[in-house]
Amino acid sequence: xxxxxxxxxxxxxxxxxxxxxxxxxxxxxxxxxxxxxxxxxxxxxxxxxxxxxxxxxxxxxxxxxxxxxxxxxxxxxxxxxxxxxxxxxxxxxxxxxxxxxxxxxxxxxxxxxxxxxxxxxxxxxxxxxxxxxxxxxxxxxxxxxxxxxxxxxxxxxxxxxxxxxxxxxxxxxxxxxxxxxxxxxxxxxxxxxxxxxxxxxxxxxxxxxxxxxxxxxxxxxxxxxxxxxxxxxxxxxxxxxxxxxxxxxxxxxxxxxxxxxxxxxxxxxxxxxxxxxxxx
Amino acid sequence: xxxxxxxxxxxxxxxxxxxxxxxxxxxxxxxxxxxxxxxxxxxxxxxxxxxxxxxxxxxxxxxxxxxxxxxxxxxxxxxxxxxxxxxxxxxxxxxxxxxxxxxxxxxxxxxxxxxxxxxxxxxxxxxxxxxxxxxxxxxxxxxxxxxxxxxxxxxxxxxxxxxxxxxxxxxxxxxxxxxxxxxxxxxxxxxxxxxxxxxxxxxxxxxxxxxxxxxxxxxxxxxxxxxxxxxxxxxxxxxxxxxxxxxxxxxxxxxxxxxxxxxxxxxxxxxxxxxxxxxxxxxxxxxxxxxxxxxxxxxxxxxxxxxxxxxxxxxxxxxxxxxxxxxxxxxxxxxxxxxxxxxxxxxxxxxxxxxxxxxxxxxxxxxxxxxxxxxxxxxxxxxxxxxxxxxxxxxxxxxxxxxxxxxxxxxxxxxxxxxxxxxx
Numbered sequence: 001x002x003x004x005x006x007x008x009x010x011x012x013x014x015x016x017x018x019x020x021x022x023x024x025x026x027x028x029x030x031x032x033x034x035x036x037x038x039x040x041x042x043x044x045x046x047x048x049x050x051x052x053x054x055x056x057x058x059x060x061x062x063x064x065x066x067x068x069x070x071x072x073x074x075x076x077x078x079x080x081x082x083x084x085x086x087x088x089x090x091x092x093x094x095x096x097x098x099x100x101x102x103x104x105x106x107x108x109x110x111x112x113x114x115x116x117x118x119x120x121x122x123x124x125x126x127x128x129x130x131x132x133x134x135x136x137x138x139x140x141x142x143x144x145x146x147x148x149x150x151x152x153x154x155x156x157x158x159x160x161x162x163x164x165x166x167x168x169x170x171x172x173x174x175x176x177x178x179x180x181x182x183x184x185x186x187x188x189x190x191x192x193x194x195x196x197x198x199x200x201x202x203x204x205x206x207x208x209x210x211x212x213x214x215x216x217x218x219x220x221x222x223x224x225x226x227x228x229x230x231x232x233x234x235x236x237x238x239x240x241x242x243x244x245x246x247x248x249x250x251x252x253x254x255x256x257x258x259x260x261x262x263x264x265x266x267x268x269x270x271x272x273x274x275x276x277x278x279x280x
Numbered sequence: 281x282x283x284x285x286x287x288x289x290x291x292x293x294x295x296x297x298x299x300x301x302x303x304x305x306x307x308x309x310x311x312x313x314x315x316x317x318x319x320x321x322x323x324x325x326x327x328x329x330x331x332x333x334x335x336x337x338x339x340x341x342x343x344x345x346x347x348x349x350x351x352x353x354x355x356x357x358x359x360x361x362x363x364x365x366x367x368x369x370x371x372x373x374x375x376x377x378x379x380x381x382x383x384x385x386x387x388x389x390x391x392x393x394x395x396x397x398x399x400x401x402x403x404x405x406x407x408x409x410x411x412x413x414x415x416x417x418x419x420x421x422x423x424x425x426x427x428x429x430x431x432x433x434x435x436x437x438x439x440x441x442x443x444x445x446x447x448x449x450x451x452x453x454x455x456x457x458x459x460x461x462x463x464x465x466x467x468x469x470x471x472x473x474x475x476x477x478x479x480x481x482x483x484x485x486x487x488x489x490x491x492x493x494x495x496x497x498x499x500x501x502x503x504x505x506x507x508x509x510x511x512x513x514x515x516x517x518x519x520x521x522x523x524x525x526x527x528x529x530x531x532x533x534x535x536x537x538x539x540x541x542x543x544x545x546x547x548x549x550x551x552x553x554x555x556x557x558x559x560x561x562x563x564x565x566x567x568x569x570x571x572x573x574x575x576x577x578x579x580x581x582x583x584x585x586x587x588x589x590x591x592x593x594x595x596x597x598x599x600x601x602x603x604x605x606x607x608x609x610x611x612x613x614x615x616x617x618x619x620x621x622x623x624x625x626x627x628x629x630x631x632x633x634x635x636x637x638x639x640x641x642x643x644x645x646x647x648x649x650x651x652x653x654x655x656x657x658x659x660x661x662x663x664x665x666x667x668x669x670x671x672x673x674x675x676x677x678x679x680x681x682x683x684x685x686x687x688x689x690x691x692x693x694x695x696x697x698x699x700x701x702x703x704x
Binding site (some may be wrong): 011012013014015020021022023024029030033265266268269270271272273274275 | 406407408409410430435436437438439440441443444450451452453454455456457489491493494568569572589591592593595596597598599608609638642643651654655
């Protein structure tokens with residue numbers, strides 16, 4: 001007030017304004033509050049694309065499981081699987097070299113040497129591999145394989161940073177599930193082909209992310225392939241897989257997008273200051 | 281009106297800190313004004329039972345051990361019998377809890393409202409909103425303050441923060457700042473002569489939230505520069521310990537500043553003035569968040585110029601002639617320090633005793649105690665709420681948590697009735 005009698009209220013602690021201690025003028029109280037500052041909102045397209053990455057990985061796991069079942073029931077011959085994978089590998093490599101990164105001849109030679117080394121060692125050790133978990137009952141094997149595949153899905157890198165993401169754990173979990181499942185085979189070639197399939201689908205397929213057209217299209221293709229393969233095995237599993245994929249790829253992004261409208265963050269002078277790291 | 285006041289907190293002597301000295305000083309001033317004060321806290325090692333401090337200040341060290349971060353485990357059933365016994369035997373008129381981090385204080389407020397006593401709570405710190413621990417703490421604070429008669433905060437920013445966290449009505453929150461003993465923190469008798477060295481001092485825990493990372497960057501830049509036409513250099517004295525101390529040691533090694541930067545390590549509060557503040561010309565504070573910051577007031581009381589980041593409640597504490605405000609960035613702190621050093625060299629700053637006079641008139645414990653007494657009188661004069669109203673306040677605190685806390689409150693009420701029956 002400016003009549004000279006009553007002093008104006010000031011936001012200081014060292015002077016006695018003449019106002020009682022519990023008085024704050026309504027226009028000054030919470031005057032510096034800011035709501036929803038620097039809010040990051042995702043469009044529906046971004047939500048679906050993000051979920052498609054997770055759906056892709058789930059479809060790959062389902063295809064892996066189907067191949068294991070086919071190998072077990074002898075519907076799929078190990079030799080066929082190996083030849084298919086080799087073909088896909090060659091195609092993938094040529095696409096990678098032509099589109100993503102130029103590789104020198106020495107680099108290519110080193111790559112071929114690694115593949116050769118891995119194949120030879122894997123083939124030599126596969127008789128040991130399929131005897132490793134032989135004595136454990138099938139139910140335990142299946143539940144161990146399932147839990148490690150779940151861990152693989154949880155710790156995979158889907159393009160976003162989170163403390164739980166660790167490619168080391170996810171790859172190791174996937175290979176562990178392969179070792180568990182390989183013990184159910186009778187012939188070491190089947191075990192070897194399953195191991196190759198596991199390395200192919202859990203190590204090389206994620207690396208091919210830049211090659212694939214768009215996450216939505218590729219996730220749709222992979223999901224349809226996975227579900228069609230699963231329909232040959234059992235119907236309850238097909239229904240469960242369909243439900244899981246639908247929840248992850250459709251229901252979750254829609255819910256996430258809707259709930260963004262409820263976001264409310266409060267900022268003000270009480271916030272911990274953020275250190276500026278601008279160059280001097 | 282003579283009152284018997286029970287100050288309850290986890291933080292008290294022999295622990296040293298802002299909350300501890302606040303409780304002790306306010307209790308002493310209230311005793312001087314004629315009231316009877318007792319302090320209730322948890323045991324510190326062997327220190328259990330009843331002790332008497334200066335002027336018959338009775339301190340109850342309850343036999344409960346601290347659990348996490350110097351606070352006890354909030355069991356309620358463990359401390360309720362003790363607190364009820366103390367409050368009834370000593371015929372306490374009012375319960376005053378200190379610090380939101382102290383679970384014993386919250387339990388005492390609960391017991392106080394159950395015994396239908398007026399309750400007051402003082403909040404000494406700022407808190408965030410966004411992480412999981414903040415959400416849980418703020419919910420508990422909301423229930424704790426639902427039935428408290430009055431709340432005191434140490435700054436206006438603190439008041440806004442507390443009101444947002446606990447949804448308390450703003451009229452039930454008073455702002456009473458902390459104070460500093462301006463006799464203990466006085467400028468040195470012989471005024472320091474600035475010939476060739478200006479000393480900058482820093483006294484805080486060396487942790488991230490005190491902004492020490494910024495100091496580590498700024499220090500070598502300032503040490504390299506010459507001031508006052510090239511004849512004056514700047515030296516540093518740093519007191520305090522913490523996880524970031526190693527950064528300072530590394531920086532000193534890297535730039536060879538052993539002669540220019542002195543690390544004193546952890547200092548007792550009683551040694552701060554003689555070993556640190558009396559030897560400096562400028563006090564640097566780079567906290568990233570601070571409700572009140574007693575350190576800068578202690579420095580101003582000793583006559584030092586203050587360079588500080590303008591965060592939290594700091595802009596409300598000192599007027600412009602005693603403080604230089606900077607932003608929490610290396611460039612801004614460097615510019616602020618340079619300005620302060622140049623002003624010290626030219627003598628363009630207030631006399632040290634002017635700072636001491638200002639602090640003794642604006643921030644003194646007797647004034648704080650008088651204002652606190654006014655709060656007590658307001659609170660004691662109000663009509664006591666019925667049990668049904670208090671349970672209703674708890675019930676309305678939340679959709680799921682509200683009914684649970686209301687049930688808990690009623691259960692404690694019946695527990696107290698049981699204890700009353702057992703004792704009769």
